[in-house]
C-alpha cells in the first residue's frame with residue numbers, strides 16, 4: 537500500500553454510499569488509509585468495502601443516520617474499536633432538496649438543517665474527545681460554492697446550511713489548533729453525483745440534471761481531500777474551492 541502521509545491513517549467518512557464520499561473512500565484506501573464508511577444504505581457501503589478489500593485495502597462499514605446523535609457516537613466508537621483511533625473525520629453526508637421558499641417545504645428545511653448542519657456537529661462532538669486524547673486529528677467538512685454565493689430562488693435554505701458549515705469550520709479551526717487538530721473546508725461546484733436527485737419535484741430534478749451536464753467527476757473532490765490529508769502535520773489546508781472549468785458561479 538501507499539507510503540504517503542495518508543497510509544495507515546484511520547479515516548471516517550460520512551455519506552460514503554455514493555458520490556464524493558464513495559470516491560474519497562476508494563482513493564484513500566488505495567493510498568493505504570484504514571477507511572470507515574458510513575451512511576444509511578448499508579448494502580451500498582458493504583459493496584464498497586468488498587471492492588476495497590479485493591484491491592488489498594482495509595475498510596469497514598457502519599450504518600448511520602447522521603441526524604441521530606447516538607448513531608454518530610456509535611460510528612466513532614466502531615472506528616476506534618476496529619482500528620484503535622480516528623485520525624480524520626470527513627463530514628460529507630449532505631442533501632440538497634431544491635425548491636422556492638414560497639413552496640413552504642418546511643420538512644425539507646428541517647431535514648437540511650438536521651443533515652447538513654447538525655450532522656456535522658454530531659460528528660465533531662463524537663470525534664473530539666478522541667482527537668483531544670490523541671493530541672492530533674483532522675476534521676474535513678464539505679461545504680459548497682453555494683456556501684459562498686447564494687443560489688435563489690431554490691437554494692436559499694441549502695445555501696444557508698452550507699454557509700453555516702463555512703462559519704463552523706472557521707470557528708473550529710480557531711478553537712482546535714491548540715489541540716493540534718487540523719480543520720479543512722472543501723467547497724465544490726457542480727459534481728456529478730446523486731445530489732440533484734434529493735429534490736422532491738421531478739421538474740426541479742430535470743432542471744438540475746440539465747445544469748449538471750457540465751459537472752466534474754467526484755474523484756476531483758476526492759483528490760482535493762487526499763491533498764489536504766497528505767500534508768505534513770504542521771501544515772493545515774484551510775479551504776479548497778473547486779469548480780468545473782465550465783461553471784461560472
Ligand SMILES: NC(=O)c1ccc[n+]([C@@H]2O[C@H](COP(=O)([O-])OP(=O)(O)OC[C@H]3O[C@@H](n4cnc5c(N)ncnc54)[C@H](OP(=O)(O)O)[C@@H]3O)[C@@H](O)[C@H]2O)c1
Nearest residue numbers: 551553554555556576577601602630680726727729730731
Ligand atoms: N454534488 C455536488 O454538486 C456538490 C457540490 C457542493 C457540495 N456538495 C456536498 O458534498 C457532499 C456529498 O454529496 P454528493 O454530491 O456526493 O451527493 P450524494 O451522491 O447524494 O451523496 C450524499 C451522501 O450523503 C448520505 N446521506 C444523506 N442523508 C444522510 C443521513 N441522514 N445520514 C447519513 N448519511 C446521509 C447519502 O447516503 P445514504 O442515502 O445511504 O444515507 C450519500 O452517501 C454533500 O455534503 C453535498 O452538499 C456536493
